[in-house]
Amino acid sequence: MLKLYINPQIGSFEIDCLARGDVIKTLRSIRAKGKSKNTVEAGRNVISGVCEYAIDEEHIKDNPCVGVIRRLGFQRKKDRKPITVFTPDEVESILQKSLEYGPQWHPLFLVCFRAGLRLGEALALEWSDLNWREGYILVQRSFRNGRTTPTKNGRLRRVDMTDQLIPVLRKLNLKRTVDIYGHILPTENRNILNSLDTPNRTLYAPSKNEKAATR
Numbered sequence: 001m002l003k004l005y006i007n008p009q010i011g012s013f014e015i016d017c018l019a020r021g022d023v024i025k026t027l028r029s030i031r032a033k034g035k036s037k038n039t040v041e042a043g044r045n046v047i048s049g050v051c052e053y054a055i056d057e058e059h060i061k062d063n064p065c066v067g068v069i070r071r072l073g074f075q076r077k078k079d080r081k082p083i084t085v086f087t088p089d090e091v092e093s094i095l096q097k098s099l100e101y102g103p104q105w106h107p108l109f110l111v112c113f114r115a116g117l118r119l120g121e122a123l124a125l126e127w128s129d130l131n132w133r134e135g136y137i138l139v140q141r142s143f144r145n146g147r148t149t150p151t152k153n154g155r156l157r158r159v160d161m162t163d164q165l166i167p168v169l170r171k172l173n174l175k176r177t178v179d180i181y182g183h184i185l186p187t188e189n190r191n192i193l194n195s196l197d198t199p200n201r202t203l204y205a206p207s208k209n210e211k212a213a214t215r
Contacts, residue, residue, distance in 0.1 A: 001046050005030045010047075015054045020064040023047055024071055037074050044068060048154030049140075056156060065154065086113075107168050108185045111137075115159045120144045121151060125184050127176070130169065135161050143183060 002011075009026040010018060023044070030043050048065035055063060086094070091113050098106040111122045120142035129138045140156045142149050151157075161169065178184055 001043055005033075005035075005043055006046060015050070016060050018051070018060075018064055020068065023064050023068050027068060027072060031072065040072065040074075041069060045150050045152070045154030049150035049156070052154065052156045053140075063155075104186055107172050110165055110168055111185065114162050114165045117159065118142065118152065123183060123185055124148055126182055127173065127178070127184055130161075130173075132166075132170075135166065137161060143181065146181075148181065 006026060009029055010022050013022065026047070027040050027043055030040050044065055048063060051060065051063040051065055054060045095106070095109055095113065098109045108122055111117055111125070112119060115122075115137055117125075117137070117139060121139050124141040124143035125137065125139075129140065131138065136158045137160075138156065138158055139151060142151050172184065179186060
């Protein structure tokens with residue numbers, strides 16, 4: 001993506017000189033090559049991820065990628081099917097069964113359910129993403145099909161670690177285990193992961209009140 005589409009357009013730009021118009025021009029050039037909306041959005045996400053990092057580092061104040069897809073005239077998808085989420089009872093059942101039958105998977109389920117991470121975001125976590133002192137996880141990448149990419153919307157975000165999650169991750173941290181990609185949660189069993197990664201089920205993220213109840 002960078003080599004083929006982005007760098008030829010804005011690769012030489014200083015980040016604080018990158019304007020909204022430059023991003024739109026870059027994305028239009030991708031579209032002009034006959035690429036799909038998904039490819040254009042992937043390009044936007046790559047640029048946006050860099051800009052979000054620059055905001056965190058206080059190099060820029062605003063992300064010029066915000067709202068650019070609408071400017072390109074793409075139609076929003078209509079009649080989307082409602083997302084079906086796991087209920088609180090289902091969540092508790094899954095967490096309990098993971099402890100009984102697959103304890104190595106329990107931290108993965110707990111991160112998804114209690115921190116509200118997408119599956120790919122949880123799989124892409126590295127130890128450096130965990131801030132123990134302030135109790136949060138920095139979500140900045142995703143993992144799918146053996147590839148690490150920016151998050152779905154290209155943004156970095158912080159999510160709190162609940163008191164239920166912290167001791168589980170600390171216990172895992174004592175072992176300092178990582179997979180072949182440098183990620184802290186297991187990614188090797190595709191059958192388990194595919195059972196979660198379905199179009200009709202979404203990992204249930206608890207509300208603020210429910211999070212408080214787990215503390």
